[in-house]
Amino acid sequence: MPADLAVIGLGHLGLPLAQAAVTAGIDTVGYDPDPRPYAELRAGRSPVEGALTASEVRRMLSGGFRPTTDAAELGRVRTAVICSPTPLGPDRTVDLTALGDAARALASRLRPHTTVLLESAVPPGTTETFLRPLLEEGSGLVAGRDFHLACSPGRLDPGNRTRTLANTPKVIGGLTPACTESAAAFYGRLTDKVVRARGPREAEMTKVLETNFRHVNIALVNEMAVLCHDLGVDFWDVIRCAETKPFGFQPFRPGPGVGGHGVPVDPGCPPHGGRASGHPLRMVSLAQEINDRMPSYVIQRCATLLNEHGKSVRGARVLLLGVTYKPDTADQEAAPAREIATRLMDMGAQIGFHDPHVLDWRVRERPVPRADSLYEAAAAADLTVLLQQHRTYDLQGLAVKAQLLLDTRGATPAGAAHRL
Template sequence: MPADLAVIGLGHLGLPLAQAAVAAGIDTIGYDESGRARDLAIGRIPDGGTEGTLTAADVRRMLSKGFRPTADPAELGRVRTAVICAPTPLGADSSLDLGQVADAARALAARLRPHTTVILESPAYPGATEEFLRPLLEEGSGLRAGRDFHLAYSPSRLDPGNRLHGYHHTPKVIGGLTPACTESAAAFYGRLTDKVVRARGPREAETVQLLETNYRHVNIALVNEMAVLCHDLGVDLWDVIRCAETKPYGFQAFRPGPGVGGHGIPLDPEHLPHPTRTPGHPLRMVGLAREINNRMPGYVIQRAAALLNEHGKSARGARVMLLGVTYKPDIADQEGSPAQEIATRLMEMGAAVSYHDPYVPHWRVLGHPVPRADSLYEAAAGADLTILLQHHRTYDLQGLAVKAQLLLDTRGATPAGAAHRL
């Protein structure tokens, strides 16, 4: 059966896009060659899923409105628009691994029809749409991009768990290979969002995501350094931020934490493919920001050990409970969460680690299951140290601060004076 849209890759990017499309009345199929399509077809979130805030009930509603998950690539030959949302994790050399994008492109190219609009949403380096994706589509289909089919890039701006800025209310940036490509992609996204922003081309659109992601990491690194400095000076950083954010211009508040997680990966030109590199001109601030942010789990361990020592206890043999092991509040996604490294370091120091997270029923570290606390208050009362890593809305931090023997708050979420803040 023909469809208006094929979403290729049903993970943290693809499934929310499919949800928005279905809600807008767009006839949508979702293609994923893994077992995810099978699970979604029966209304189940795949194990280890990274779908943000989508629940099984959300998926069942999508199915009831005509959403069709499939692992059959033949379905890709009967759509008007195809959006590639395959993951692009960092490879061993710190460059983006576009292997799954290539697989998606080959599956689509073998069935690509004239006049189809193809859009890449996966994180990619500037030039990837033209230099990497375009040849795969043209060689596999015998068609020419910009003449026989439309090709464009649109950076994803999903913010899982954000209740104010959903898909409909977040402007969508579009950069097409030709003006006609841009307009075709804009016509599609105009059905999903209030505002479409046209970039000059795909390279500009790709670089938008590069800038937005690096902006976040650089500013988080700044406040992470400020957290360490303010602790050494005996200054309440959280009060500093509260006051600073009243400035109506020139300042945007960022807050420190135990590390930086999520799917938005800071990218330095040093790790771009050779034709796109700028030799001798790396984004030094990005590399430094990554270094600073990667140090934060170790700093949390340092602070934890110092707190235990101040209360006459050693990290070895201490009972330590971690609260919130996801990378963002109120979602189940653990991608890049600093909780893994913090738990690993604690275990290596000889601590007995447990955890609590309403969104994570099972958690493994170093290949072994970590005990999950059933009764939060009882577990906090029995732990030598409780560390808040993620502030889920369900946590009553004031009550928790009363029950916990010792509480280290890495998010600045507890009432002033109720816990030791990062």
């Protein structure tokens, strides 16, 4: 059955997009070569933690959304949006393998006048030098003449019920002005505001700037948090004071590491043997180095606190609170909790966890015991470590119950716990 839209890649980008499209009355098919998302969605469950609730998935299905693993469906749509994952590889460059597979699956079925949009986070130049050739070679069609091609990087904030696709401006950069307008016509059905970039590279670089802005600023406050602890300065009070400045300052807060789907990207180190710019972003590389050190710093603080109270890490009962990458969501993408748990286990600690959004948590494929009674677990643990500040946590009560509490988020009342 033909559809207006195909969403390729049913992950953290594709699922919310498909949901918005179905809500807007767009006949939508969701394609993913992995059979697991198909099976989960057909069963009424979200295949991605924190992306959609079960009730939202059921509403999508009742609204006509059709998940599929059959690539033939891609040849029957007017618009195709590629939302394939683009993680960092071992060499810290973006891995475009899934994007390439999606492009080849679409190309062999691409029809004239189709609009192809790329939402995946990619280095500048990917739409023109990587995606375009695959689509043209596989279809025999020419981008900008026979079909429209544009980039519109995803701008989602998982778990944020205030900022949705509908009220978040959508940046679009087309291969030609006609490509941009075709993309704008599609996204205009989903969002209140469309922002036209000069071209695909400008749209791609917008995502790079937004992501790197976050990582660089988090690195700054992480480094200052370590310095202020050594100097005996309350850095959380420093931030409180600094954020009263009505201009020239935006508050960021330190933590045990940086998680999330937006990974820092250095456009000077392109993937798949692309041409380097010759100007790597040294600040981005340094920010990543600083943020990558934070789990180790948390371990160091844990060991020091235990030692100051006459205990060793080996044999200590450590309770980790909040194992997701951001508050009030089940999304665990790149959360520092797993690395912290792994290192504590290597040092001989007995690890337990509590998270209101995560019922089952595994480290090295082994289940970690989940605390049923939070207060009782905190009272029994030698050390409780707050890694994520979920809204349901009564931090003042936890500070009273816990034998020893390390707050890596600065969320507890002043003087109630040891802060990062």
